[in-house]
């Protein structure tokens with residue numbers, strides 16, 4: 003479909019000023035919001051993420067693409083809500099760890115996860131320990147993700163996990179971690195199932211959890 007191709011192209015180019023009209027046009031043509039997300043927007047974000055990984059694109063390109071996708075999601079999100087919560091592919095709780103105020107990377111992960119059809123509960127920045135427990139109880143997520151940008155505060159992740167364990171909720175969720183100082187080794191040492199070093203990889207890993215592949 004030509005319009006989906008245009009949306010894909012516009013998103014990879016990060017042309018956030020043009021995206022709303024295209025998405026509205028696609029909706030008017032009767033294309034399902036989920037189809038617009040999976041076949042145009044997230045495909046574009048995954049490709050932009052991959053090109054960022056190979057050095058063909060840079061961080062500003064990724065941020066512009068994310069901004070473009072966010073604009074598009076502003077139109078599509080209310081329509082997805084009309085389809086009901088059952089339309090969600092899975093539920094993700096995410097927050098920046100206690101003591102850490104960085105949120106740009108976390109927000110990119112959210113955009114990518116939403117692009118893959120996840121309902122996302124964003125706990126924000128500097129998330130205090132009990133907040134994750136409260137969110138697990140309230141939203142019954144498939145995945146709980148920690149974003150950490152500072153070496154010092156990434157060290158709070160084990161305490162976040164301890165509090166989740168003490169509440170008897172550890173076995174109910176798959177844990178994920180990411181952010182500049184996080185590594186696969188860090189995740190392994192703390193029994194965290196998913197480690198992702200970028201937003202598109204994170205979203206791909208989240209999909210694997212709910213599709214059980």
Ligand code: B1M
Nearest residue numbers: 102103104105106107149152153178179180181182200201
């Ligand atoms: Co800060 N900061 N900062 N900072 N800051 C860093 C992280 C730093 C590396 C800069 C440096 O010194 N070279 C350094 C940390 C050093 C360290 O600990 N190793 C640092 C420092 C020291 C600080 C302060 C302590 C500075 C000070 O006050 N003296 C202070 C700390 C405040 C606090 O948090 N308590 C501070 C403050 C700030 C600002 C508020 C000014 C601002 C944040 C604004 C905001 O987020 N709203 C800021 C910024 C912008 C940065 C840098 C320059 C850029 C971070 C960023 O947004 N990158 C950063 C330098 C750097 O990272 N090289 C730096 C773009 C973003 C898209 O990438 O966040 O890495 P990133 O996210 C990626 C992946 O990491 C991954 O996917 C994302 C997209 O691909 N990912 C996940 C992230 N979360 C994930 C979760 C997942 C999976 C993947 O879950 C599964």
